Amino acid sequence: MTDNAGFNRIKIKSHRKINWQQQGVAYLFLLPFLAIFTLVNWYPILKTILSSFQEVNLSGFKGWVGFFNYTRMFGNPIFYTAWKNALIFVLLSLVMGTMVPIILAIMINEMRRLSSFFQTIVYLPALIPVAVGLIVWRQIYSPEGGILNSLLQLIGIPPQLWLQNPVLAKPALIIIMTWIGAGGTTLIYLSGLREIPLELYEAAELEGFSVFKRILYITLPSISARIKILVVLQIIFVAQVFTEPFILTGGGPANSTRSPVLEIYDTAFNRWDFGLASAWSVSILVILATFSILYVWWSQRKHAGEV
């Protein structure tokens, strides 16, 4: 008995020491993650910050230039245009991209037998490659035989140059982005709606609450955590818009759809000015930092409460 107790004590004590063999196994399992994340995330982020203070071109490092890249970036009116465009893209997309999926989710959830049918339909655009969808949309918007103009003429609206008019180009792109993104968001809201305890609705019904009041006092508060996270995610995502203006407008007309990432792309891969492109990348990091922190914080809190 006494021997056994002593043995246990030794075992407990040895537990407190680092078990190197176990640590070896633990880090062996972490090895692919550490190697790949260092190569494609952590080293690049360090390199972005360093390169923003360097002159770097195709042949590589040229020398340290202090804040020269930043003075060039802030001195170029495109910087303000691009970020103003990003802000307008974000605001327009929030108007469309928040309301539409919530309303869709509530309606689809209510549809009983038809619900899975509509659910599949709204998700379809999210499944096809963005570039393919965009090229089809380009033809829909086209001034030559574009079907959108023909349809609008039916209700007496004269033909518009959707992608060539600086006023219309941004909303035209946002419509496409909503077409692509609303389905995925709707499915996330739907999974939230299905978690709401049905007793809440039963009680509300017995109390004589109208459908509208039930949505207002039960449904929306129940999915508010998801709404917050998705809004922040959408801000982060839309502020980095690239493919839509790249394929459809090339940043035009009159720079009205020139986004920060498009400018990074041109600076880096058309003008091979990696230093200036890095300064731009740092501007994305800094401007989106608040939203990134909110996203990480809220999504972690949600998971901690859920899983």
Next chain:
Amino acid sequence: MGTSGNRAIMSNTEWRSPVGRLIFLFYLFLLTLGSILVLFPFIFSFTAGLKTSTEVFKSGIHLFPEEWNWGNYVEAWQRFKMIRMFSNSIIAAGGGVLGQIIVSTMAAYSLSRLKPIGKNILMAIILITLGIPVMAVLVPRYVIMTDLPFIHISLVNSFWGLWIPYASSPFMILILTNSFNAIPREIFEAAQLDGASEVRMFFKIAIPLSKSIIFVLGFLAFIALWGDFLWPYLIMRTPELQPVSVRLYTLTRYAPINIFLAGSFIAMLPPTIAALFLARRIRGGITL
């Protein structure tokens, strides 16, 4: 969990009442309208792909072609070498998903079960990584891929240049760590008493018990990688290696519009068919 069988916001009795019928018709009208808007580009590219190219440019509403030129689809398939594009997309996205699953399950198992020193720091770093906007690391990532540190190999025109960045998913690691944490400890303890090694418990307990979440995460990752544009556009410079998203875009400059739209419609089909088959398994699986 509430299923559509019992009730939603309205009870079944309410739903069948006259007011309920009105609301149903209102919802049905809006959803049908929405569905038409959603499906419109699909239908448009399908019928435009059957027209002659002069007919595509003709103004006015004529959704259906004067003559159904099915040959356009055959021509698009052969001329664009679409088998090639599709296999490239499958190799790129499939390898990426596989890499993501291998890297993430291993890391999550270690973080959840093996108590590595510095676990909390690692978790914090993963969270920070999750918050880094992808586009902010785009340029250095590209520079690194053209000249890997130490070994000085360029991964341009190599699938490894896609797979390696695709394999990094902080999101998947976090979700899987939570999912492994949720497996009852007793199961692992029992296996340990039987002398099972960590590797064995990883393959025989952790992975099988999380296979539905791995499936959903893998499917979502596959869709995202299948549609990825900018990264393969930068890495795959040779047309023969380009996935659907990139190749079709570069072809727009050279191909007649009708053939091109036929090709676009073909490119939309596989994910659509996959979605119809997988709808049941994905439903409810999409969370944040």
